[in-house]
Amino acid sequence: MKLAIIFPPLPFGWAPIAPPILEYLAALTRREDSSIEIRLISASATPDACDTLDCDLAAISILTPTAVPGYRIAEKLRARGIKVVFGGIHASAMPEEAKSYGDAVVIGEAESAWPQVLRDFKSGALKSFYHGERLVLDNMPTPLYGMLQDRHQFRILNTSRGCPYNCTFCSVKPFMGEEIRFRPIDHVVRDVNAIPEKMYINGDENIWWQGFEQRAIDMFTALKGSGKKWMGFGSLRPVLTPAGSRMLNAARESGMLTVWVGWDAISDESLKAYKANGKVGVDRERAVRTLKDHGIDVSLFYMLGSREDSLDDFKRSVELADRLGVSMHPSLLVPYPGTELLRQYDPYIYKELGWEYYTGAYALFEHPDPAMTPEKREELFYESSLELLSLPRIFRHMFNVPRQGFPHAHILSMMSQLPVRKGMKIAYEKWKADKSYVRQKQHQAD
Numbered sequence: 187m188k189l190a191i192i193f194p195p196l197p198f199g200w201a202p203i204a205p206p207i208l209e210y211l212a213a214l215t216r217r218e219d220s221s222i223e224i225r226l227i228s229a230s231a232t233p234d235a236c237d238t239l240d241c242d243l244a245a246i247s248i249l250t251p252t253a254v255p256g257y258r259i260a261e262k263l264r265a266r267g268i269k270v271v272f273g274g275i276h277a278s279a280m281p282e283e284a285k286s287y288g289d290a291v292v293i294g295e296a297e298s299a300w301p302q303v304l305r306d307f308k309s310g311a312l313k314s315f316y317h318g319e320r321l322v323l324d325n326m327p328t329p330l331y332g333m334l335q336d337r338h339q340f341r342i343l344n345t346s347r348g349c350p351y352n353c354t355f356c357s358v359k360p361f362m363g364e365e366i367r368f369r370p371i372d373h374v375v376r377d378v379n380a381i382p383e384k385m386y387i388n389g390d391e392n393i394w395w396q397g398f399e400q401r402a403i404d405m406f407t408a409l410k411g412s413g414k415k416w417m418g419f420g421s422l423r424p425v426l427t428p429a430g431s432r433m434l435n436a437a438r439e440s441g442m443l444t445v446w447v448g449w450d451a452i453s454d455e456s457l458k459a460y461k462a463n464g465k466v467g468v469d470r471e472r473a474v475r476t477l478k479d480h481g482i483d484v485s486l487f488y489m490l491g492s493r494e495d496s497l498d499d500f501k502r503s504v505e506l507a508d509r510l511g512v513s514m515h516p517s518l519l520v521p522y523p524g525t526e527l528l529r530q531y532d533p534y535i536y537k538e539l540g541w542e543y544y545t546g547a548y549a550l551f552e553h554p555d556p557a558m559t560p561e562k563r564e565e566l567f568y569e570s571s572l573e574l575l576s577l578p579r580i581f582r583h584m585f586n587v588p589r590q591g592f593p594h595a596h597i598l599s600m601m602s603q604l605p606v607r608k609g610m611k612i613a614y615e616k617w618k619a620d621k622s623y624v625r626q627k628q629h630q631a632d
Contacts, residue, residue: 189304203338210326214296215304219308245270247273250275250520251546254540271288271312289312322367326373341387345393354462354525355519375409393419393437395424416443447474450489452488452502474486481591485602491558493551503516536550571610
């Protein structure tokens with residue numbers, strides 16, 4: 187049996203990060219049946235690989251921005267007699283839609299369902315839907331790191347799943363649940379040691395949770411001996427807790443260089459509307475300064491153009507980057523399938539726009555302020571984004587990177603921002619090319 191595991195192309199170009207599902211699902215497959223021939227395809231890196239693919243079964247993992255190219259890949263494969271099974275957050279949120287393009291859909295997490303998919307396929311009894319359970323994370327295999335060779339420089343490691351917060355825009359909680367499930371720390375150390383590169387990404391939704399600071403400290407302490415540098419995603423609230431300083435010191439000593447923080451919204455009104463204020467805490471700017479004081483570089487991710495946002499928020503985001511000395515990475519707000527935000531925004535969504543526009547670069551819904559037209563939101567988004575990602579700013583930020591991280595953190599700052607800049611420029615050119623078509627679709631929705 188020949189199996190291909192495919193991650194469809196990202197909307198705006200290739201990034202040097204190995205999609206974690208590929209090497210992890212390969213490990214689950216190998217544990218179930220070592221005789222299966224496995225091929226991994228990151229379609230952003232090898233866009234033509236699926237055209238001549240030789241396999242019996244293709245597993246395609248889709249996010250909302252990659253759903254349409256994923257469906258196109260599936261159509262071509264099925265036309266050649268290859269069976270297709272979909273999985274991932276988008277397929278779990280839209281299983282009937284995914285099934286219309288494939289032969290089977292895995293809904294939820296893969297560990298409990300994937301072995302049965304393989305058995306059923308081999309016996310010729312593939313079912314339409316498989317429902318994965320949320321298991322205790324004490325039996326996860328080490329991903330087959332290094333199996334995906336196509337120019338990928340970073341591997342992603344996960345140490346927990348779940349999220350207790352109620353942010354309206356987030357699809358993680360509907361997919362992975364509200365209970366935080368931690369992996370055994372010795373398993374985390376084992377997997378970090380297996381990563382072939384000297385730098386990796388902790389891909390958890392949050393690398394430190396309020397109330398679990400000691401667990402984070404214990405994990406970071408255990409990772410000190412790896413000799414590897416890393417970056418991860420962290421919320422701001424735990425930074426200012428009584429254990430915050432010890433936690434940040436342990437993170438820095440374990441090799442942490444950069445934290446990517448969900449700033450989420452520029453205005454407090456939008457933050458409250460997103461129900462994200464409980465996650466970020468009461469003094470966001472002090473938390474960012476605290477991170478930097480502990481030698482950790484900070485990149486802020488946030489959304490613009492919500493129904494509570496104003497035109498001034500676009501300009502204020504650039505001012506914030508200057509004031510805090512951080513890199514900023516905006517997107518236009520996306521109401522993803524399965525989220526509370528989509529239910530709230532449903533009456534205002536431009537339903538003529540397909541999933542290929544759910545990339546964070548398009549205005550997807552009506553705004554109550556007549557001045558916040560779709561054209562204006564998109565124009566200001568690109569204006570502020572390209573300013574934040576201008577080469578002078580990227581190089582100037584090098585002087586704001588904490589010196590404790592020199593030179594690795596400074597190199598990483600450039601390596602993480604330059605691909606984003608390239609992708610933003612690709613998105614901008616695409617937007618200019620097709621904005622008249624998009625506007626027509628949006629006006630039809632009105």
